Amino acid sequence: xxxxxxxxxxxxxxKKVLVLDGGQGTELENRGIKVANPVWSxxxxxxxxxxxxxxxxxxxxxxxxxxxxxxxGAEILMTITYQTSFKSVxxxxxxxxxxAYDNLLTRIVDFSRDCIGEEKHLIGCIGPWGAHVCCxxxxxxxxxxxNIDFYQYFKPQLDNFNRNEKLDLLGxxxxxxxxxLKAILSWDESILSKPFYxxxxxxxxxxxxxxxxxxxxxxxxxxxxDKINPxxxxxxxxxxxxxxxxxxxxxxxxxxPNMPLxxxxxxxEVYDTEKKIWLPNSDKLNSWDTVVKxxxxxxxxxxxxxxxxxxxDIQEISAAVKKYT
Ligand SMILES: C[S+](C)CC[C@H](N)C(=O)O
Ligand SMILES: N[C@@H](CCS)C(=O)O
Ligand SMILES: [Zn+2]
Numbered sequence: 328x329x330x331x332x333x334x335x336x337x338x339x340x341x342k343k344v345l346v347l348d349g350g351q352g353t354e355l356e357n358r359g360i361k362v363a364n365p366v367w368s369x370x371x372x373x374x375x376x377x378x379x380x381x382x383x384x385x386x387x388x389x390x391x392x393x394x395x396x397x398x399x400g401a402e403i404l405m406t407i408t409y410q411t412s413f414k415s416v417x418x419x420x421x422x423x424x425x426x427a428y429d430n431l432l433t434r435i436v437d438f439s440r441d442c443i444g445e446e447k448h449l450i451g452c453i454g455p456w457g458a459h460v461c462c463x464x465x466x467x468x469x470x471x472x473x474n475i476d477f478y479q480y481f482k483p484q485l486d487n488f489n490r491n492e493k494l495d496l497l498g499x500x501x502x503x504x505x506x507x508l509k510a511i512l513s514w515d516e517s518i519l520s521k522p523f524y525x526x527x528x529x530x531x532x533x534x535x536x537x538x539x540x541x542x543x544x545x546x547x548x549x550x551x552x553d554k555i556n557p558x559x560x561x562x563x564x565x566x567x568x569x570x571x572x573x574x575x576x577x578x579x580x581x582x583x584p585n586m587p588l589x590x591x592x593x594x595x596e597v598y599d600t601e602k603k604i605w606l607p608n609s610d611k612l613n614s615w616d617t618v619v620k621x622x623x624x625x626x627x628x629x630x631x632x633x634x635x636x637x638x639x640d641i642q643e644i645s646a647a648v649k650k651y652t
Contacts (some may be wrong), residue, residue: 330448333496333522334560337524337628343447344652346632346645347591354637355407358388363603365419367410367458372435373420393442397402397550399638400645402447403629405498406439408432409454413483418459418464419582432487440493448495451488451521455528456480461600461637463528463566465501466536477510478518485493489520500526501633502564503536509547515556522558524589524629526565529575541575563589566633570595570612573621581623582583587628592618594635605635615640619647 336343352368362368371377371385378387389407398402413428422428440449457463458475468475488497502508502525511525527544528536535544548555548562562583564575572592579588598606622630630648632640 330446330495333448337560339511341650342629344648345403345629346399346400346452346641346648347589347629348393349399349591349632349636349638349641350593350634351392351407352404352409355388357637358392360385360388365410365459366415368407369409369411369416369420370436371469372407372411372431373422375523378442379432389438390442394441395638396641397443398413398448399636399641400648401631402441403496403631404443404447404451404580405450405452406435406494408435408484410458411435411484412454412459412480414480417461424650427588428483429487433491434450436488436491436577437596442611445593447591448455449493450496450498451484451494451508453481453484453488453497453499455499455504456507457503458501463501464536464600466528466538467502468506468537470502472506472588473536475506475510477507478514481511485518488594494521496560497521497523498526499523501528502526503528503537503545505537505539505547508535508544512555512559513549516558519556521556524561524563525559526563526589526591527567527579529564529567531568531571533571533575541578541582544579548583548586560585561589561628563591563627565589565591566593568592568595568608569618570609573613573625576622576625576627584626586626588622588626589629590622591631591633591636592629593627593633594640609620615643616650619644620651623648623651 380628393617569592576590
């Protein structure tokens with residue numbers, strides 16, 4: 328059975344909320360893959376044995392992770408390509424040419440689609456420019472962020488993902504800087520020809536990591552008016568603090584009441600970018616039940632978990648989504 332295009336699915340049933348998967352990189356780490364390296368969760372796919380040996384240990388781990396998120400209730404899942412930009416891959420792995428990079432992405436998407444089957448929706452995950460220098464939680468893009476050529480950075484991944492029919496949606500996630508947001512939103516259908524969403528990396532005080540307020544974010548979208556790419560389907564927050572996430576989503580909803588939103592916070596732990604480890608932060612103040620109810624009240628149409636959330640979290644999210652929709 329063909330999948331319903333997401334734009335149609337969300338429009339046809341205004342109450343439908345899709346359950347997303349959880350933190351993939353950190354879940355692979357929980358299961359024994361060492362992701363603390365310059366391409367982070369891309370690492371298992373770099374080794375040729377992943378592709379040539381069907382019984383490779385890493386291959387089993389990735390398959391089992393997808394299975395466990397599916398069993399927990401995920402209806403839309405991501406490719407594990409957060410740090411798989413051409414720049415990150417070509418600078419840090421033996422994959423140096425655009426042709427070899429293209430082959431890598433196609434293999435990962437094919438493999439992900441095989442893992443989740445034909446019925447579930449698949450997101451082509453695209454991490455921010457800052458991921459390759461690990462500043463997705465500071466938003467510090469240097470002294471002249473307006474001069475960064477974001478298009479050149481994303482183009483190889485976009486060119487591949489745009490033409491891959493196994494992907495239903497592109498996800499720019501953990502975007503911490505307003506210049507990057509403006510760049511993505513300036514691209515028309517010739518550059519972004521598939522439906523896409525943008526997940527913002529927001530500080531626990533409720534501003535984008537670079538200090539931009541949610542009103543400032545909304546202004547960029549409002550100013551574009553009807554020039555906005557019709558493929559821009561959802562805006563939201565990801566890898567933000569679990570405890571603060573309902574308030575942050577609510578502030579985005581107030582600023583953009585008609586925008587379909589999405590939310591997938593992290594566990595509340597904080598990433599140490601030097602040591603590449605997660606440090607405990609405050610305890611969870613709320614349950615997923617409470618948080619999901621608030622997200623839905625704020626217009627969320629896709630809800631899941633980001634770093635350090637597990638299939639158990641997705642199970643709780645799924646139960647809450649069923650209860651409140
Ligand atoms: C979302 S963070 C945990 C991704 C990893 C980071 N960019 C790093 O390279 O360590
Ligand atoms: N999509 C990524 C999140 C990075 S913040 C992952 O799930 O690993
Ligand atoms: Zn994350």
